[in-house]
Amino acid sequence: MNKPLRRIAVFCGILVLALLIRDNWLQYVRADELNSHKYNRRVEIERYAHERGDIIVDGKAITGSVETEDSDFKYKRVWKNGPLWAPVTGYSSQAFDSSQLENLEDGILTGNDDQLFFDRTLSMFTGEKKRGGNIVTTLNGAAQKAAFKGLGEKKGAVVALDPKSGAILALASTPSYDPSVFAGNSMEDSDNRQKLLKDKDKPMLNRALRETYPPGSTFKVVTAAAALENGLYDDIDAKTDSPLPWTLPQSTTELKNEGSIPCKDASLREALRWSCNTVFGKMSDDLGNRKMIEQTDKFGFNKEVFTPVRADASIYPEDNKPQNAMAGIGQASNRTTPLQMAMVASAIANDGKLMQPYMVAERQAPNLDPVYTHEPEELSRALSGENAQKVQQMMETVVKDGTGTNAQIPGVTVGGKTGTAQHGLNNSEKPYAWFISYAKTDNGSPVAVAVVVEDGNANRDDISGGGLAAPIARDVMKAVIDSKK
Amino acid sequence: MSVVTNTTTIGAIDAPSRRNTELVLVVFAVAISVFAYANVGLALNGELPSGMLGYGAGLALLGGVAHLVVRRFAKYADPLLLPLATLLNGLGLALIWRLDQSERFQALSTFAPAASKQLLFSAIGVGTLVAVLAILKDHRILQRYTYISMVVALFLLILPMFFPAVNGAKIWIKIPGFGTLQPGEFAKIIITVFFSGYLMVKRDALALASRRFMGLYLPRGRDLGPILAIWAMSILILVFETDLGTSLLFFGMFVVMLYVATERTSWIVFGLLMSAVGAVSVATFEPHVQQRVTAWLDPFAGWGEVAASEQMAKSLMAFGSGGTLGTGLGQGNSDLIGFAANSDFILATVGEELGLAGMMAVLLVYGLIVERGVRTALAARDPFGKLLAIGLSGSFAIQVFVVAGGVMGLIPLTGMTMPFLAAGGSSVLANWALIAILIRISDTARRPAPAPSPSTDAEMTQVVRP
Numbered sequence: 001m002n003k004p005l006r007r008i009a010v011f012c013g014i015l016v017l018a019l020l021i022r023d024n025w026l027q028y029v030r031a032d033e034l035n036s037h038k039y040n041r042r043v044e045i046e047r048y049a050h051e052r053g054d055i056i057v058d059g060k061a062i063t064g065s066v067e068t069e070d071s072d073f074k075y076k077r078v079w080k081n082g083p084l085w086a087p088v089t090g091y092s093s094q095a096f097d098s099s100q101l102e103n104l105e106d107g108i109l110t111g112n113d114d115q116l117f118f119d120r121t122l123s124m125f126t127g128e129k130k131r132g133g134n135i136v137t138t139l140n141g142a143a144q145k146a147a148f149k150g151l152g153e154k155k156g157a158v159v160a161l162d163p164k165s166g167a168i169l170a171l172a173s174t175p176s177y178d179p180s181v182f183a184g185n186s187m188e189d190s191d192n193r194q195k196l197l198k199d200k201d202k203p204m205l206n207r208a209l210r211e212t213y214p215p216g217s218t219f220k221v222v223t224a225a226a227a228l229e230n231g232l233y234d235d236i237d238a239k240t241d242s243p244l245p246w247t248l249p250q251s252t253t254e255l256k257n258e259g260s261i262p263c264k265d266a267s268l269r270e271a272l273r274w275s276c277n278t279v280f281g282k283m284s285d286d287l288g289n290r291k292m293i294e295q296t297d298k299f300g301f302n303k304e305v306f307t308p309v310r311a312d313a314s315i316y317p318e319d320n321k322p323q324n325a326m327a328g329i330g331q332a333s334n335r336t337t338p339l340q341m342a343m344v345a346s347a348i349a350n351d352g353k354l355m356q357p358y359m360v361a362e363r364q365a366p367n368l369d370p371v372y373t374h375e376p377e378e379l380s381r382a383l384s385g386e387n388a389q390k391v392q393q394m395m396e397t398v399v400k401d402g403t404g405t406n407a408q409i410p411g412v413t414v415g416g417k418t419g420t421a422q423h424g425l426n427n428s429e430k431p432y433a434w435f436i437s438y439a440k441t442d443n444g445s446p447v448a449v450a451v452v453v454e455d456g457n458a459n460r461d462d463i464s465g466g467g468l469a470a471p472i473a474r475d476v477m478k479a480v481i482d483s484k485k
Numbered sequence: 486m487s488v489v490t491n492t493t494t495i496g497a498i499d500a501p502s503r504r505n506t507e508l509v510l511v512v513f514a515v516a517i518s519v520f521a522y523a524n525v526g527l528a529l530n531g532e533l534p535s536g537m538l539g540y541g542a543g544l545a546l547l548g549g550v551a552h553l554v555v556r557r558f559a560k561y562a563d564p565l566l567l568p569l570a571t572l573l574n575g576l577g578l579a580l581i582w583r584l585d586q587s588e589r590f591q592a593l594s595t596f597a598p599a600a601s602k603q604l605l606f607s608a609i610g611v612g613t614l615v616a617v618l619a620i621l622k623d624h625r626i627l628q629r630y631t632y633i634s635m636v637v638a639l640f641l642l643i644l645p646m647f648f649p650a651v652n653g654a655k656i657w658i659k660i661p662g663f664g665t666l667q668p669g670e671f672a673k674i675i676i677t678v679f680f681s682g683y684l685m686v687k688r689d690a691l692a693l694a695s696r697r698f699m700g701l702y703l704p705r706g707r708d709l710g711p712i713l714a715i716w717a718m719s720i721l722i723l724v725f726e727t728d729l730g731t732s733l734l735f736f737g738m739f740v741v742m743l744y745v746a747t748e749r750t751s752w753i754v755f756g757l758l759m760s761a762v763g764a765v766s767v768a769t770f771e772p773h774v775q776q777r778v779t780a781w782l783d784p785f786a787g788w789g790e791v792a793a794s795e796q797m798a799k800s801l802m803a804f805g806s807g808g809t810l811g812t813g814l815g816q817g818n819s820d821l822i823g824f825a826a827n828s829d830f831i832l833a834t835v836g837e838e839l840g841l842a843g844m845m846a847v848l849l850v851y852g853l854i855v856e857r858g859v860r861t862a863l864a865a866r867d868p869f870g871k872l873l874a875i876g877l878s879g880s881f882a883i884q885v886f887v888v889a890g891g892v893m894g895l896i897p898l899t900g901m902t903m904p905f906l907a908a909g910g911s912s913v914l915a916n917w918a919l920i921a922i923l924i925r926i927s928d929t930a931r932r933p934a935p936a937p938s939p940s941t942d943a944e945m946t947q948v949v950r951p
Contacts, residue, residue: 001871002863004745008875009859011741015886016852020845022895026804027841034805039788039798042806042818072589 041072048073048094053109053132053366055089055101058141061134063089070094073185077102082178084148087157087171087206088139088359090309091179096193100206100309101135101360102179108133108363108371115372119365133371136362138167143447146479147172150472156433156453157207157338160476163346163438163445165376166355168307170449170476171339177203209311212335213452216421217465218434219330220280221391222344224268226295227283228387236268236390246278248285249321255281255329258420272394273402275418277329284328289319292328298382300343300354301336307357314340330421338450341436344382346448348395349415349438352388354379395437404435406470409478413440416473418465430455435469439477447480449473503564504556510568511548518544518575521814525583528815536582536600543604544575547611558618559928563861566927569854570920573905574607574913576847579814580834581908584827587820599827599908606910610917617921624926628869631682638676641668642718646725655726656900669731670915673738673880674922680739681872684746688868692747715739720763727773730891730899734883736760741879742872745862774897781897793898796822796830800892803833804844811840827908829900832892847906848889855882858923864930874926877919 026034036043052075054061062085065075077092079085090100098106107113111120111132123130140160147158151174160170182193196204205211227233233240244264245254255277257263263276271279284292296302296316305311314336316327326332339357347354356377363372383391395415398404404416416437423429433455438448451469519541526534548571555562582600590596621627627634645655645668657665684691694705719732740756768774780787780794784801787794803819806812817837822830836844858878865871884901891898902909904916 001745001748001868004748005859005863005871005875008741008745008879009856009863012855012859012879012882013852015882016848016855018895019848019886019889019893022890022893023804023836023841023844023848026801026893027807027836027844028809031805031808034802035808037785037802037805039785040802040806041821042802045818 044094045072047106047110048075050111050130051075051132052077052092053111053134053364055085055105055109056134056136057085057088057139057144060141068184070185077179077183079178079180082180083176084144086176086179087173087208088137088144089179091183093179093183093185093189093193095185095189096182101137104308105135105360105363108135111366115363116365119367119369119371123366131366133366134364134368135360136364138162138165138169138359138361138374139171140169140480140483142479142483143170143476144172146170146475147451147472148174148176150451150475151453154453154455154468155201155207156451156455156469157211158449158451158472158476159208159338159342160447160449160480161342161346161355161357163350163355163448166346166357166379167361167376168357168359169447169480171208171359173205173207175199175201175203206309207452207454208338209307209309210337212312212314212337213432213434213454214332214421214423215330215334215336215341216419216432216434217275217277217330218341218344218417218419218436218450219328219334219336220272220275221348221395221417221436222296222299223280223284223287223292223328224272224394225299225348225383225387225391226287226292227268228390229295229383230287230291232283232286233268236394238267239265240267240271240279240283242266242271242276242279242282244278246282248281248325251322253322255325268390269394269397272417273397275403277331280329281325285321285325287328289321289324292316292324293318295383296334298354298380299347300340300379300382305337305339305343305357307339307359309359311337311339330419338452340450341434341452342448342450345416345436345438345450346445347382348388348391349440349445349448350388351385352381352383354382392438392440399437403464403466404437404470406466407435407437407474407477409439409474409481412477412481414438414474414477415440416470418470420464433468434465435473437470437473437477439481441481446484447477449476451476502560504552504560507555507564507567508552510564511552511571514568514572514575515541515545515548517572518579521576521579522582524813525579525586525815528813529583529586540578540582540600540604543608544571544578547571547574547607551611551614554615554618555924558622559924561928561931561933562924563857563927563931565853565857566920566924569850569857570905570917573847573850573854574610574917577831577903577906577908578603578607580831580906581827583815583838584820584831584834586815589820589823590826602910603908603913606913607917609910610913613914613918614921614924617918618925621922621925624870624873624922624929625867627678627873628682628685631679631686634675634679634682638672638679639718641672641675642722642731644668650727656728656731667909667911669728670911671918673731673734673884674877674915674919676735677738677742677873677876677880680742680876681869684742684872685869688746691743691752692749716759716763720767724767724771727771728900729774729777729897730884730887730901733760733887733899734880734901736763737883738876738880742876745875746868746872777897777899781894784894796825797894797898799823800830800833801894803830804836804893807837807840807844809841811836811838811843814838828902829888829898829907830892831903831907832889835906836893848885851881851885851889851904854878854920855885857927861923861927861930865926866930870926870929874923877923881916881919 051065055063062080064078068076073094090102092098092102109132143160147170158172182189242265247254257277261274263278301314301316304313316334323332327334356379362370365371392415399407399414399416403418407414407416419434421432433453436450438445451473453468522537581603585598585600645658648658651657659665719736722732743752776793780797784797799822819834819837855878862871862874888901888903890896902912
């Protein structure tokens with residue numbers, strides 16, 4: 001019986017060998033794949049096993065980490081004044097992943113990023129507790145507060161940029177939400193998140209970056225820039241060729257102005273001051289669809305913007321002639337994000353140079369050493385310095401004695417443009433109030449702002465860019481200027 | 486009188502008993518387990534755990550008693566079997582104790598610490614070993630109980646059918662005031678006794694009375710009867726108790742023993758064919774089995790929908806997260822597997838916390854037990870002992886393969902426990918009994934031939950003794 005016994009011994013050996021091979025396959029070859037598998041809860045456990053780094057505004061942390069009683073996740077993310085900063089930070093939830101800065105800078109915040117390799121190795125030897133790095137933002141706390149205070153209960157968004165560098169100074173979206181309410185993984189967190197998701201006001205939508213609106217009359221600034229850049233007009237105080245009434249091309253529809261304002265052959269300055277639809281509609285038609293698209297491209301339209309948080313693309317589409325004419329006054333199929341209109345204002349304020357908008361100034365290792373510092377970067381040359389100054393003069397007239405007087409700040413030169421964008425079929429819904437502006441001091445322009453208010457509650461006749469949005473822009477600009485003093 | 490003065494040619498000096506080797510290895514096995522406790526405590530709470538002394542002392546006592554009993558009743562037994570079993574039992578205790586510390590488990594309403602119970606069962610297990618060695622002076626006595634064994638085994642196998650299914654399988658019986666028992670574990674040993682006894686008698690008939698057909702020896706119908714009966718029985722167990730593991734184990738073991746008894750390869754071919762037919766036909770209509778097969782083919786596909794798939798996926802992720810060296814005892818998250826983490830899936834904890842290195846070590850320990858068992862079969866002098874030893878070690882090997890292969894996703898999961906390592910009273914008890922019988926057989930096999938009684942007048946006469 002010994003021969004079969006020996007064979008059985010070999011067979012048993014093969015069984016054990018098969019197990020050993022399988023084990024090597026699992027724990028050596030496939031270890032990384034399984035370890036980082038999306039269903040592997042250990043990834044989440046590890047993420048919250050130590051304190052997450054902070055997001056910093058004005059030198060102070062606007063986030064924090066608290067120790068929890070939870071058996072899986074030791075630390076939980078908390079936000080100081082969550083609703084105020086949620087449009088900037090996004091959320092980081094134990095159960096529901098993360099978004100925006102919390103998501104994009106996760107590597108630094110958890111301390112796992114390759115940029116922190118040296119730091120990690122060092123602390124391995126010194127026996128320091130693992131901790132995440134910090135993200136220093138460009139935001140200005142006073143401006144952010146002013147933006148939120150101005151928007152108040154109304155739905156809307158504010159974006160403020162530093163025209164010289166592209167730094168984002170304020171990024172507000174209302175109604176906002178407190179990411180702390182679903183940062184954990186309890187049933188309560190889940191309920192809170194569901195409530196937010198079901199809210200018809202969409203508090204978790206970042207209106208400043210992810211919502212596109214018809215830009216309304218604020219777009220006339222872009223049309224004016226296109227006219228100057230393409231040599232359609234040269235002198236902003238010379239008469240334009242603008243009949244009144246003016247009929248849309250290939251159509252019998254007359255384009256109307258708001259009230260009886262002096263728009264017949266009005267100069268560029270006067271047309272912008274009174275926000276003449278006929279003048280800018282015809283201007284857009286004279287330039288044609290292609291040239292308008294080219295100009296909007298230079299302002300950053302038609303592609304997504306990364307701040308590094310992604311902003312939706314603002315679009316100026318290829319269109320037929322009547323649509324293109326309407327788009328020239330921001331009233332057709334062109335749509336923009338508040339960020340995009342702030343970029344338009346900042347490019348004009350910065351003498352035509354459009355800077356890449358950004359909100360991460362510095363990434364810090366846990367020991368506060370910077371591992372990355374942002375260098376301002378030119379995105380494009382939107383218009384020539386000369387033409388930019390012409391548009392500035394026009395916009396300053398608007399604020400001085402036009403539709404935008406509500407944005408005046410004593411002792412500061414302010415340029416702006418109002419907008420009241422109709423929306424809904426046949427203008428059935430309440431319009432959006434827009435205002436874009438910049439402020440100028442002796443050292444150039446420190447701030448450009450775009451404000452949009454989509455207020456369903458306001459009385460229809462009260463809705464106008466000058467009335468609703470301009471005071472908010474003024475307060476934000478004032479906050480920035482004051483904080484620089 | 487001294488053996489040295491014996492002038493006969495046989496066995497002048499005692500064969501080495503290797504008992505001291507065994508003692509050193511037992512001490513080593515206990516020490517490793519105590520270190521494992523210390524490791525868990527230091528990792529979880531930063532201090533030596535209070536349970537360490539109790540479990541360590543308990544395990545040392547068990548190992549010591551077992552060793553002394555072997556020294557007394559089975560002097561020439563294989564010196565590796567006891568230390569290897571002690572090592573696995575001790576390591577298992579440490580792992581179960583570690584899982585008891587899991588906050589995730591403690592939060593569950595169904596949680597009950599299992600380590601102290603496991604220590605109790607280990608004690609009963611070692612008690613069984615003592616009893617077997619003390620009472621069973623010669624394994625050949627078991628031969629007398631061939632048919633009684635068959636009846637008892639069948640009874641034990643059928644018993645769970647009258648009890649409600651637990652987690653989809655009817656393999657438990659509930660004894661009020663005592664807990665649950667898995668009779669299949671004991672049936673495994675008892676049926677081996679039956680097979681050994683039956684095959685020892687029938688091996689010639691099975692091996693020789695056959696016709697040649699296409700290069701294979703086909704056995705006669707009347708000899709084929711028993712194998713068909715066993716095959717049918719294992720399929721029936723599978724169907725009624727949805728216990729894939731046990732039926733696979735019985736059938737595999739029977740094929741192995743048949744092959745050894747008859748020395749005919751044809752039995753293996755038949756065995757494989759029949760198990761294939763059985764497995765495929767059952768898999769076509771048994772949803773429990775189908776689920777396991779689906780979970781095996783793509784464990785991640787059923788995430789969040791099918792519990793079996795999710796459990797399988799969690800097990801694989803535990804292995805993957807362990808990597809080469811593991812996270813260290815107490816520092817992994819193998820308890821994420823949840824239910825059955827300390828029984829069927831205990832290897833996932835080994836994989837995650839001790840890593841590839843620890844897993845290979847554990848698998849090799851199992852491999853060593855099996856190969857020592859096969860060696861015992863080789864060394865045994867009687868066909869019954871050979872068959873019994875190969876049956877026991879074969880079933881041990883198949884069980885290890887089926888369980889470990891199952892949790893590692895090599896084969897579909899069947900729901901048996903890892904011998905010694907997993908929490909479970911029946912399993913620990915039965916496996917200690919199995920080791921005890923192997924020790925008994927190895928003692929008989931390695932015992933030197935009895936020295937002839939010295940004759941006082943040998944020198945005077947120099948004649949051949951009667």
